[in-house]
Amino acid sequence: MKLYSIYILNKAGGLIYQNNLDPSLNRLTANDYLVLAGTLHGVHAIAAKLTPTIVGKDSTSTTSGTDPTANNALLLSTGKVQNSNTNKTGLGSIETDLFNLYVFQSLTGIKFILITSPNPILQKQHEQASETFRHLYVLYSDYVMKDPFYSLDMPIKSQLFDLKVGELAALV
Amino acid sequence: MSKKGDDIWKNVDKINSELFTLTYGSIVAQLCRDFNHNYHEVNNQLDQMGYNIGIRLIEEFLSRTGAQRCQSFKETVEVITKLGFRVFLNIQPAVENWSSDGRSCSIVLPEPNPLNEFVEIPPTKDLWYCQILCGILRGALQMIQLDVDVNFVKDTLKGDDKTEIRLKLNKILKDEVPAGED
Amino acid sequence: MSNDNIILPSAASLSTLSIADNPKSGFGYNPSLGPLSNTITPESSNILLNRKTLSLTPTSGNSIYDKNVNNKKINEINLSSLSFLFCEAVNWTHRNSKGIQDLETRLNGLGYQVGQRFLELIKLREGVKSSKREIKIIDILRFIHGTFWKSIFGKTANELEKSQDASNEYMIIDNVPLVSKFISIPKDYGNLNCSAFMAGIIEGALDSSSFHANVTAHSAPIDGVPLRTVFLIKFDEQLVIRESLRFN
Numbered sequence: 001m002k003l004y005s006i007y008i009l010n011k012a013g014g015l016i017y018q019n020n021l022d023p024s025l026n027r028l029t030a031n032d033y034l035v036l037a038g039t040l041h042g043v044h045a046i047a048a049k050l051t052p053t054i055v056g057k058d059s060t061s062t063t064s065g066t067d068p069t070a071n072n073a074l075l076l077s078t079g080k081v082q083n084s085n086t087n088k089t090g091l092g093s094i095e096t097d098l099f100n101l102y103v104f105q106s107l108t109g110i111k112f113i114l115i116t117s118p119n120p121i122l123q124k125q126h127e128q129a130s131e132t133f134r135h136l137y138v139l140y141s142d143y144v145m146k147d148p149f150y151s152l153d154m155p156i157k158s159q160l161f162d163l164k165v166g167e168l169a170a171l172v
Numbered sequence: 173m174s175k176k177g178d179d180i181w182k183n184v185d186k187i188n189s190e191l192f193t194l195t196y197g198s199i200v201a202q203l204c205r206d207f208n209h210n211y212h213e214v215n216n217q218l219d220q221m222g223y224n225i226g227i228r229l230i231e232e233f234l235s236r237t238g239a240q241r242c243q244s245f246k247e248t249v250e251v252i253t254k255l256g257f258r259v260f261l262n263i264q265p266a267v268e269n270w271s272s273d274g275r276s277c278s279i280v281l282p283e284p285n286p287l288n289e290f291v292e293i294p295p296t297k298d299l300w301y302c303q304i305l306c307g308i309l310r311g312a313l314q315m316i317q318l319d320v321d322v323n324f325v326k327d328t329l330k331g332d333d334k335t336e337i338r339l340k341l342n343k344i345l346k347d348e349v350p351a352g353e354d
Numbered sequence: 355m356s357n358d359n360i361i362l363p364s365a366a367s368l369s370t371l372s373i374a375d376n377p378k379s380g381f382g383y384n385p386s387l388g389p390l391s392n393t394i395t396p397e398s399s400n401i402l403l404n405r406k407t408l409s410l411t412p413t414s415g416n417s418i419y420d421k422n423v424n425n426k427k428i429n430e431i432n433l434s435s436l437s438f439l440f441c442e443a444v445n446w447t448h449r450n451s452k453g454i455q456d457l458e459t460r461l462n463g464l465g466y467q468v469g470q471r472f473l474e475l476i477k478l479r480e481g482v483k484s485s486k487r488e489i490k491i492i493d494i495l496r497f498i499h500g501t502f503w504k505s506i507f508g509k510t511a512n513e514l515e516k517s518q519d520a521s522n523e524y525m526i527i528d529n530v531p532l533v534s535k536f537i538s539i540p541k542d543y544g545n546l547n548c549s550a551f552m553a554g555i556i557e558g559a560l561d562s563s564s565f566h567a568n569v570t571a572h573s574a575p576i577d578g579v580p581l582r583t584v585f586l587i588k589f590d591e592q593l594v595i596r597e598s599l600r601f602n
Contacts, residue, residue: 011350045351068240068354072247075239076254081178082238090352107234107241108315109350137235145228146437146536148444149543152227158538163580187532189431190475191468191506192439198467199443206450221446225438232434260435286431290471292418304439 001128002117003169004099006136007033010153011109013041017156021169040113044091044103051089083130084137087111093126100125104133112136132172139164180237180259189262189286196287200301211298218300222307230312233259241316241353245341246270248318249277252309261286268336276340283328283335293329300324306337317345424479433532440533444548454543458550458570465554466561472506473559491524491589491597494565498556499526506555507532511585522589526556531571531583539573547571549583556585566590 004025008017015037020027028036068086075082087105094101097118104112112133119125143161144150150158200218207213233239237255242248253265263285269278284290287302300306306322313320319342326332443464444457451457477485488494499514507528517523531549539546549571557569568588575582 048352069243071240072242072251075237076250079180081180084234084238086240086353088352088354105350105352108230141232141235142536145231146441147538148441148448149538149540157540160538185433186430187433187436187508188506189429192431192436194468194471195436195439198464201467202464221442224445225442229438260432262429262431290418
């Protein structure tokens with residue numbers, strides 16, 4: 001899996017970070033990125049409405065892990081890190097011949113979106129995306145949340161965050 | 173970097189807690205001077221600063237633990253005390269005094285804790301030295317759509333038998349729960 | 355303030371005292387009277403016995419003064435807790451400051467109080483047997499750069515250097531200052547370095563050891579080490595003179 005691009009959306013669907021990790025990608029205009037982010041935010045919410053409730057109750061969806069109660073019980077009893085993705089019924093992934101797209105959502109409503117190269121072995125791809133999201137969320141809480149010069153819900157301009165995202169992309 | 177299933181506390185970058193204690197003390201002392209020892213205003217300011225921390229700190233908590241939405245306020249308080257206080261302050265407070273409707277309870281901090289160690293305050297009725305904790309809890313819970321009142325009712329620094337924070341759940345902000353959760 | 359609060363006559367009033375002057379309260383040394391002025395009379399003993407007092411006897415063996423700081427196990431805490439606290443401290447200081455310079459001065463002030471206290475703790479713990487008092491500039495610098503840094507920031511600092519231009523200037527270099535680890539300074543903030551807080555800690559510790567100095571933090575990034583910070587220590591000129599008198 002190769003990372004093409006990373007998007008971060010605030011809980012209102014506003015684009016607060018976008019990074020093309022593959023330099024060969026064509027750049028869109030700033031406005032197009034905003035529109036793209038808003039569209040994904042909307043499609044994600046619509047998908048949640050479309051999901052039959054039975055699927056929601058059933059924990060078969062690939063992006064969700066276990067159900068929240070079991071997740072927290074395991075967390076408390078073992079003290080071991082669990083999956084923080086709360087995107088259960090919204091748009092989870094788009095898989096095409098040209099690219100794959102994955103959506104992660106935190107309990108606070110922040111969305112991380114990865115655009116990657118396609119990979120024929122989907123199962124492995126999902127695991128990798130899940131690992132990348134975990135690292136990305138940790139980087140966000142370190143280099144964005146602990147920066148006094150960052151205002152919540154505003155575009156992220158931290159050089160350190162850029163640097164660390166770059167390092168993460170090189171590792172994937 | 174941590175992987176799923178790794179021990180949370182083991183992966184935490186740790187520092188000498190005394191640096192934290194003295195830094196917090198220095199901030200409170202500075203606030204007391206800035207507000208001319210008007211402790212009512214100092215409390216408000218500490219609470220506000222705590223709130224600003226809480227709304228950011230919640231992301232760290234979620235990203236490092238992978239906690240998911242709790243199904244009851246009891247579960248929330250359990251996660252806060254057993255995991256939240258443990259991860260951030262390396263202490264484990266007790267939970268007492270649940271109201272019959274399950275919407276309010278007390279968190280009792282162990283003594284000394286990393287905020288009040290080495291601390292003695294002049295005999296005054298007004299300063300809640302650890303008020304910042306209330307703001308942090310309020311801010312963090314608000315970000316996960318819980319409207320909760322948090323305040324101190326007892327403080328050993330004031331000669332009470334324990335340091336006790338009271339939590340009261342006002343309401344769950346259902347409209348603000350992000351789409352796609354369930 | 356009532357009369358009986360005044361226990362000793364001030365220096366100015368001493369010269370005007372005569373043998374006839376007996377303080378109303380019956381207290382206070384009258385040099386004209388000599389030891390006689392301290393004789394307890396029924397009047398003064400009455401005052402003594404009826405005086406309002408504030409109890410200083412510890413009511414429990416649990417006060418902070420009863421605890422031993424020497425053999426206490428030093429707890430560990432999450433770095434993030436300090437980072438979030440510091441982030442908010444910078445945010446609040448920033449709102450109250452008049453500019454970048456002022457912001458750094460205030461952060462330095464916050465650290466100063468930490469440095470004074472931490473020095474006391476660390477010296478107390480070194481104990482009488484193993485500790486020695488640093489009396490040379492180079493010794494106190496080695497102590498700050500090594501033992502002190504390791505104890506408070508968890509690792510020793512990177513380099514310790516002496517300025518070739520000024521005899522009273524030294525530099526301690528830290529590649530990743532603990533408190534600035536997660537902070538990116540926006541471009542329009544110029545030379546701001548939030549490690550001014552750490553500079554304050556060092557300054558507080560140095561001043562308390564009677565090595566009066568000004569300490570400032572300056573960003574000096576090199577390739578691959580974006581947060582590298584130079585702590586410039588400028589000792590008081592008097593210190594250099596003191597040192598040459600003592601050791602030459």
